[in-house]
Amino acid sequence: MLQNLRVFSENPPRDPAIIEMVDISTFYLKESSYYGALRWSRQRVPQIIDKLLRMPVGERAVEMYYLLAYETYPSKGADPLAVLEKGSIDVSRTIALLKPISQELKRRRIPIDVMFIDNEGGFGVHDLGKVRLKRIFRSARVRRLMPPECRTINPDDFEQGRPNYFDATTKWDAYVRRIKYDALRKVLFESGLFDIKATAGGPILRPSAVNFWSVAPSWPIYDYNGWRQEYTSLDGISSGPSCYVGTPGSLFQNRVHHWIWNSLIQNLNQVRSCLARPNARVHPVVCNPSFCHPWIWEQGVAHMVRSGISWTGGGRNAFLYWNANSASTEDPIAAQIWARHDLQVAPQRNLPEIPLDVDVITTGDWTTTYEDFLENMADVLDDGGGG
Numbered sequence: 001m002l003q004n005l006r007v008f009s010e011n012p013p014r015d016p017a018i019i020e021m022v023d024i025s026t027f028y029l030k031e032s033s034y035y036g037a038l039r040w041s042r043q044r045v046p047q048i049i050d051k052l053l054r055m056p057v058g059e060r061a062v063e064m065y066y067l068l069a070y071e072t073y074p075s076k077g078a079d080p081l082a083v084l085e086k087g088s089i090d091v092s093r094t095i096a097l098l099k100p101i102s103q104e105l106k107r108r109r110i111p112i113d114v115m116f117i118d119n120e121g122g123f124g125v126h127d128l129g130k131v132r133l134k135r136i137f138r139s140a141r142v143r144r145l146m147p148p149e150c151r152t153i154n155p156d157d158f159e160q161g162r163p164n165y166f167d168a169t170t171k172w173d174a175y176v177r178r179i180k181y182d183a184l185r186k187v188l189f190e191s192g193l194f195d196i197k198a199t200a201g202g203p204i205l206r207p208s209a210v211n212f213w214s215v216a217p218s219w220p221i222y223d224y225n226g227w228r229q230e231y232t233s234l235d236g237i238s239s240g241p242s243c244y245v246g247t248p249g250s251l252f253q254n255r256v257h258h259w260i261w262n263s264l265i266q267n268l269n270q271v272r273s274c275l276a277r278p279n280a281r282v283h284p285v286v287c288n289p290s291f292c293h294p295w296i297w298e299q300g301v302a303h304m305v306r307s308g309i310s311w312t313g314g315g316r317n318a319f320l321y322w323n324a325n326s327a328s329t330e331d332p333i334a335a336q337i338w339a340r341h342d343l344q345v346a347p348q349r350n351l352p353e354i355p356l357d358v359d360v361i362t363t364g365d366w367t368t369t370y371e372d373f374l375e376n377m378a379d380v381l382d383d384g385g386g387g
Contacts, residue, residue, distance in 0.1 A: 001016060005319065009322075010324065045101050052105075052112075063117070067184070072122055080132070095186075099193070109197060114208050125172055153171060206235065210320075218273050238283070241282070243286050251266060262357065271304050273353070283319070284304055288322065288334065289337065299368045302363075302366045306365065310344055
């Protein structure tokens with residue numbers, strides 16, 4: 001077992017060092033009636049409570065499966081036009097579905113420590129496409145509720161290759177992202193559903209909650225395609241940056257060094273920027289070791305731990321582990337790597353940004369050089385990014 005690190009997985013782990021998150025699901029069959037969905041929600045409560053009681057006090061992690069999926073994914077039936085004509089997402093049904101588990105958590109005084117949501121839905125340019133967006137822009141009600149910077153957008157500019165594509169997409173995506181995150185905050189925090197006292201006279205405890213790639217950066221960070229990651233923290237201090245080292249993208253094109261090396265740097269910069277915020281809690285979402293290569297994956301873990309992704313170091317920062325692929329093979333490899341870096345490290349709030357293409361990355365007592373990279377990654381490197 002790990003002494004200083006905590007690793008919470010989305011799927012059943014194949015190694016005891018990894019802890020499976022408890023699933024608090026708001027899934028229901030679309031054809032279910034309101035009361036049918038509520039009945040289904042109530043039936044799941046005893047199983048959820050039983051699993052949470054088996055987790056150590058102070059280390060209870062949950063995944064909010066399907067949270068607002070029907071309201072934010074057009075592919076699951078969400079109606080973007082209706083949402084945008086209202087200017088907000090109706091969260092009343094979701095809150096009602098979560099009330100039974102909320103009531104039992106409060107009655108038994110079981111606070112949640114870490115909460116993960118994987119809601120990647122929404123009404124952005126890539127979610128809706130140009131044709132659907134043109135229809136939305138024809139609605140006077142939608143346009144009336146838009147922020148001023150969106151009213152001036154020409155919907156034709158949502159086509160890649162247009163001179164104003166980047167500007168139009170950035171403004172529109174920022175607007176609809178706010179609508180989604182406002183809805184998530186209403187469910188998780190404004191509702192008070194998870195405001196729980198562990199003792200009768202004690203303070204109200206709230207979970208450190210993150211959506212996949214929700215961040216509270218202190219200086220600008222970018223995804224692998226070069227899109228700036230704006231502030232989307234659910235609680236003001238918690239971040240869940242995507243740290244899938246080896247994800248290709250246009251940010252790494254036309255660089256001096258190999259794109260996988262720069263992917264590592266991009267991952268580490270996200271963590272450093274989010275940790276630099278006062279009182280920040282950062283839970284990097286990491287892939288399985290062979291997503292790219294176990295060696296580069298270990299370099300990411302080593303640097304993140306020494307940045308302060310350490311549960312016992314005072315920050316209560318955990319790894320969120322996506323172990324959907326070959327868990328029986330990958331989980332033991334991951335656990336061995338985490339065990340080699342099982343350190344108590346305080347959050348490092350003043351680490352600088354790492355420029356892309358640098359030759360040396362150092363965090364604390366751990367250094368990785370580009371020469372190390374070329375030697376250890378020789379069997380997987382290609383010509384796509386330098387070398």
